[in-house]
Amino acid sequence: MKYRGIITPMVTPFNSDGSIDYDGTKILIEYLKGIGVSGLFPCGSTGLFPFLSTEEREKFVKFVIENADGLKVLAGIGSSSTQEAIKLGKSAMEAGADALVLMPTYYITPGQPEIQKHFSEFLNNVDKETFIYNIPQLCGVRIEIDTIRKIKEQYSQIVGVKESSADMRYFSRLMEFSGNDFSILQGQDDLLVPSMSIGADGGVCGLSNFSSAVVNAYNEYSEGSRSKASEIQVKQVDPLLHTLLGTTFPSGYYHAFYSKFSLNQGGYRPPMLEPSEEHKKKISAALNPE
Amino acid sequence: MKYRGIITPMVTPFNSDGSIDYDGTKILIEYLKGIGVSGLFPCGSTGLFPFLSTEEREKFVKFVIENADGLKVLAGIGSSSTQEAIKLGKSAMEAGADALVLMPTYYITPGQPEIQKHFSEFLNNVDKETFIYNIPQLCGVRIEIDTIRKIKEQYSQIVGVKESSADMRYFSRLMEFSGNDFSILQGQDDLLVPSMSIGADGGVCGLSNFSSAVVNAYNEYSEGSRSKASEIQVKQVDPLLHTLLGTTFPSGYYHAFYSKFSLNQGGYRPPMLEPSEEHKKKISAALNPE
Amino acid sequence: MKYRGIITPMVTPFNSDGSIDYDGTKILIEYLKGIGVSGLFPCGSTGLFPFLSTEEREKFVKFVIENADGLKVLAGIGSSSTQEAIKLGKSAMEAGADALVLMPTYYITPGQPEIQKHFSEFLNNVDKETFIYNIPQLCGVRIEIDTIRKIKEQYSQIVGVKESSADMRYFSRLMEFSGNDFSILQGQDDLLVPSMSIGADGGVCGLSNFSSAVVNAYNEYSEGSRSKASEIQVKQVDPLLHTLLGTTFPSGYYHAFYSKFSLNQGGYRPPMLEPSEEHKKKISAALNPE
């Protein structure tokens, strides 16, 4: 079984007091089913997993699985600690996740051998389909191609790579691993069509939390409408992404989500801040182009 | 008139004593006509222009123009000095170049206002079709999208952008300038097909100095053979580029060129060094895959 | 009261099974008293705090306080989550820490306003002397001088800055905040004497876990023996540090500590790896120069 299409790195909806908003989460999942994403990815970077306690993460992933209604669930289980990642991985597996998504430990910057150690320690303890998650701008280190090869060869649970570095040169080199049972997913919305043009299986695209544009771009390209896909990419997806990245990540995503669904009490768990009025206007304009 | 297709950033062939090899240059141009490139770009980074004296550059560009035989010639006129760029631009214009290619001044890292000043000073003195050349990894500074917009709006001579940053996010944002009389060219061989997928007009591809693969990828994609283009990109172009970048740029290109055409006396002007025996073997293997 | 002298960012001794070694911790504290450090800093980066659970951190800090025997204790309470930092801060305060050391949240890279929000949220909840900890190479962001100024002006609990960026230009600019009740501490061992030459109050120096050289350099400089301090810095401290940084941080520190005190069962909690035999030899040579 291969993972394809658009998978949503879900925001974690908050109430105005900073607690998790489970009703908002249901609204989000309902929306995602409607626009045709193929999977849900709770507790990724967009989901602000480092702001959540272990218990909150376990509960949120379980809730998403229970409400997924046919959508695949890829559970984010990243941590600065191998031990916590194992705990989260076991919990998500027991809750019924389809796959797990694991990045290197962060803050204490690992070398490539330490990255391998992290994955082997994890996969020796958790027997579940797992994606390798490369996001050097947040982890502080890139997973080298050779490291991916070694982990992939040693552990059959590895089913793909979620690649979010925004470095297309690096992404291109991943294509050698592409195959029927191995998925290469682009984690940057603005690189979706370029990645598909060299064989990517889909994207983990944050904009899908409130916009169907990336899903449309994926579908058009898949169905052979190359120029239509290109147009959606360049004229809709890219400007929207650019606007959202104008505020500290990921606050723009939260504002866009809250305003799309009129969740007026939508909260910003500290230290995340609500975007400025100026940014909110820009986001509003980008979401609703004339 | 729009610039399309594959344009070759020509190596500057050297004799073993470090002088310019004009016979080798003829052989190169002959080859490029044969494989179907659309233009010649002498005195770019691959051509090691900073190693050449002003006089050598003027003479080399003139020679290329005289031997172009129908191919367009885009003359590289980059310099750390605005004054020298103007001198080179006038000389190339008089020699009959189709267009000029100008980057920001380098070493003394300019801010965006200084980049604008450089282009306006140049364009006020040289009335000729000109490409803006973005290559921050060598110039030390990126030309911001707004700066490009300002220069483009003020000077009608600007006919396109040669973008070599390898940053697809940045490249994507250039597509807003794309039009019938404005060309966006990808300067990194491994990003050719991804760039075409969002509307790039072609590529300035160093591998074309000794390999027709990039030309084939361009042609397949242009003719709608998307998956064939993708396959050439990923299986032929990318591994070859990766191998060549394994040595200090651009020595791998020179070795590949010399060995392709059996120019056994081919030279390496100091401080460029011949690749090691180990690298030469790897390059040979990449050029002649089984 | 001002914090001066050498403060030790303590390793967290591990047993061979990866659990915390409290006997080893006692040995370490005993040693530190003997060489004359002025303070203990448990749960810093050298202490691998991101590998420890919240409970382990609370217990370890408490243990260090109980065994400090007159040494000041500055408790590391950094976290990717403001909520966890508050929890750790309250716990350390109740256990009797002299001061707390707080860095920005990490992984989700904050902007300067989010850094301010993190500190204000924390200081509104925890009324205790606190150091601002700048370590951009691990946090992904530098705390700008203006941000430090704002936090310092708003909260009287702020008593100093621990600066570990290794950027002396930035460090120099902190000196404007230096005063009788505000301490500027250098977090990089090899910059100790240069920092004292412009008025730094001391250093948070990892080498003191197993070497008295940094304490000696501090004492010599303080007492006016400038050239002796310089010699210790350049001939003893710098080569030792350089050797330790030859392996993935902080494994070299752990090996040096374990071998200094013959803790043969000393462990490496995953994903930390024991240094290679080659590196262990180099570390041994650097610790015991002929």
Place this chain on the structure above:
Amino acid sequence: MKYRGIITPMVTPFNSDGSIDYDGTKILIEYLKGIGVSGLFPCGSTGLFPFLSTEEREKFVKFVIENADGLKVLAGIGSSSTQEAIKLGKSAMEAGADALVLMPTYYITPGQPEIQKHFSEFLNNVDKETFIYNIPQLCGVRIEIDTIRKIKEQYSQIVGVKESSADMRYFSRLMEFSGNDFSILQGQDDLLVPSMSIGADGGVCGLSNFSSAVVNAYNEYSEGSRSKASEIQVKQVDPLLHTLLGTTFPSGYYHAFYSKFSLNQGGYRPPMLEPSEEHKKKISAALNPE
């Protein structure tokens, strides 16, 4: 003979039409003698050498030598081309320079072997005392410690290193080369006293073009007035430098120089721009603190 003290990386005074102002140059040299610098360094980065033609550089160096009146002259002969560096080196040698200052070739980023090749090609052709100039932020590459060691061991003409990376960790490691006939000079004004505290022989300090503060800091530290040196460094030198770096380098230096000596016609050769009125006010305030 060893190079010590403050050496001035001279601005190249321009007339309002962009030509070199030789009268202004005389005024500058007169001033430098008066404040007690030990040497002149024409055609460095502050001197905007990449904006000058080969002929202008040769003439300007000759003029400085003829007017040095006892001050040592270290001639900047950097170039993107080894051939041009050799030409400039021979010319400066014949004109009577005391020493030459050579950096790696730039733009085409060399590896360490190419850096070695550049220096050996140069030193095989020019038999003159030469400084190695490390300035990675402009050259695009750092000269590794081992490369410096190799060049120094092979060529007795190498008499020192001018180190301008602003990386004190790297600078510290150079101190192993310090000796009676080998000078280590700090190229960043704000790192002067910290560098002297570990044994640096002096500084190549751009602020000396219009301020005696760095000379005073050097003298105080040399004479044992450590705290006075520290105070000048932190309270006078650092704020002035910080202000000047607020505009695109080195335009602030040119404005400060022109206004200090009332050279109202002082020019800004393109693409250098005059600082904004706002910046000029800040510079004025920093030069004349109340």
